[in-house]
Amino acid sequence: MKPAELREIDRPWRIWASIIIVSILAFSVVFGFLILPIVQGRAAGLDAFTAICRAVGILPGSPAVRQPTSEAKAQPTTQVAWSTDLIRSLGQSTPAGAEVAQACVACHGERGIAADPQNPNLAGQSGVAIYKQLHDYKSGSRVHEVMNGIAQGLDGRQIIDVAAHFAASPRRDLDPTTAEVVDEDIVRLVERGDPARGLPACNSCHGFNAGGPMETPTLSHQNREYLARQLHAFRSDGRRNDIYTRMRSVAAKLTDREIDKLANFYATTLSY
């Protein structure tokens, strides 16, 4: 076929295709951007202009309902607010941190590894977790006579520095000979949880590569007595600085035996 002839049969296609597609677009725009919001807005007591701006996304809120207001007062379990700068600083260990840490050695050990198993090890703990706990001690969200006082004596910068310092310190070496053979049901709790009791796997938050809340502390390399005490505290509501009661709702379902064995498992495990 000749080019001229081809152009001839192509013209109506070009014109009609464009007309049809642009008309469909225009119809949807008129309907979705004008008619619907005006009608919906009228029912919600909004003027047409506000309703249209909301529909398009220039003003916040929906064109179909008034913006909800709430009288409820927030009762935060913690005052911590994360920011990218904060998180970045928690990854950078500085000499200032080592200096602040001098005030901690008496109880948390020379290198962040506590001699008294009642006290937690800090070496190798996640910086985010240390920061959150110190912040909570300072604000009173987590209650402990000694630590509340100590944290109140630190300013915001010092808390960041010392958290970054301990996070960068090497963890306690585990002695392979002390690793205990662990009961199967405890390993199952750690790895799979117990759906029948609505218990998620501990490792879905505490495990290696877990996608849990970012403030979740590392449990391996921690002291057994300390871990057990914390679980009892969560269970009895004595410790309540966990956001959304994440740990309290878990600990509440654990038996004494399980708490003991879980603490033992994490204190001696060599798996992660």
Next chain:
Amino acid sequence: MTHARRLTLAHLWVAFAAFAIAAVLGVWQMWARSPLPAPYLTAQAYFTSVTAHGVSMAYVLTTFMVMGFGYYVAETTLGRPLPYPRLAWLGFALGILGTLMAAATIFAGNATVLFTFYPPLTASPFFYIGLVLVVVGSWIWCGLMIVAMLDFKRVNPGTPVPLAMFATVANAVMWLWTTVGVAAELLFQVIPAAFGWNEAIDVGLSRTLFSWTLHAIVYFWLIPAYIAFYTMAPQAAGGRLYSDTMGRLTFILFLIYSLPVGMHHLFMDPQQSSAFKFLQMSFTALVAAPTLLTVFTISASMEIAGRLRGGKGYFGWIAALPWDRPMVLATGMAFFMLWFGGGGGLINMSFGMNAMVHNTSWVTAHFHLIFGGTVVIMYFAIAYAIWPTLTGRQPASLRHQRLQLWLWFIGMMVMTLPWHYLGLQGQWRRVATFNYADPVIAGWGPWVIVSFAGGIILLASALLFVWNLLEFHRDRAVVAPEHPPIYALAVHPPNRVPAALNGFALWNVLVLVLMIAAYGYPIAQFFIIDAPEAIVHRVTGGG
């Protein structure tokens, strides 16, 4: 063997190897979700598995299938050697390298973010880089398909591009548009975050960019099936294609209305406003047009075949069709599943009903039915149709091929119908285990077990499929005819085709207009408004 055929064979074997591995994982996942105790089950293992299964099925199987089939169509329909075969092998190599990188990170437990990798969770950066390499490999394929078509047009002025090739190029053009969204998300947002260069990420923007890709990618997977409907099924049935023009229109409509619609995946997301959701919802509804065009045209083509074979009366032609031929059988099954899947799709795209099924098992069941069912069963049929021309051999009997298709069809119905019902009961998707001791959930148990049984049937079918493919390579197979007719002639073979139906210039302009209308402000707003960002949460490294 010609270059294109060696390419096709290499691509398809990679596609179906990934498919077979993923099928095993799929069955284990269903087992995990059932009340029956599954081995090796931990949350970590489950999400590792679902990520591997999703990536293999949605990215590896599909991309390699589309590419391999495209090379085949280009060579067989244009009657010319493929341009730049070395580049094609480069694309293949990039795809393999990317797949291996992604697989290594997944199986090392460093990528449990699922195939949609929604931030702020991030995996190992090498997971995303692997996916990017697969996409870059497929871009090479797009370029080669377009060049092949242009070469053909130059050498044969005035001759219409054969429909199968026209559709393949439609898919290539669409894929170039499609991948812009996800490529931008990965390169500018997710990969920098995964490397630790950014501590915060605008989740609203990344979800919006992903939605740009998320619907059109489905059509990318689907188009080989539609090519088979239009060009291979009527031939296999012994008939003719009812209308070549309808075919061209269908593929053009897919190109246009696959892109400005992705926001229907964000109906429940707060970062987009109702007017843009409405706009994209109304465009989504237009997919009914190519779907109905296809149902009509293919039914008419089949009716021609049935009547040529002596079928009489309103329905007699259906019985007269050669159902013993895998392509015809698969087309019938695919259409049957398309009714259910399409019905489910109508529910998903309706704003109000979507709210009820959002993030439930309904959604997973829906896409297994329409994608794993309708589309993948046509992948099987295509493989059976073209493999004899690749190896020069075919098994003496088609019994095992028919059995395999039946198992897939039955397995898919048995698996997905209860799965849909579970979704309506509120069963979550993407959850590893359920508390069947809870009286609310206990009732789900038997339905999941039925689904699991369907999954086992599907696995049997998947393994039989691989076995059937190996049959084509065996010595005991008989010699196949060298150039069997594969593509149907149209009742009125096209000779006067307007340029609009023989190329994509006009349609690219219209897609651009629609994309600016549908995604212009919704993306621009993230740069105009100071949008809040989320803190990146890396699920690699210590916990």
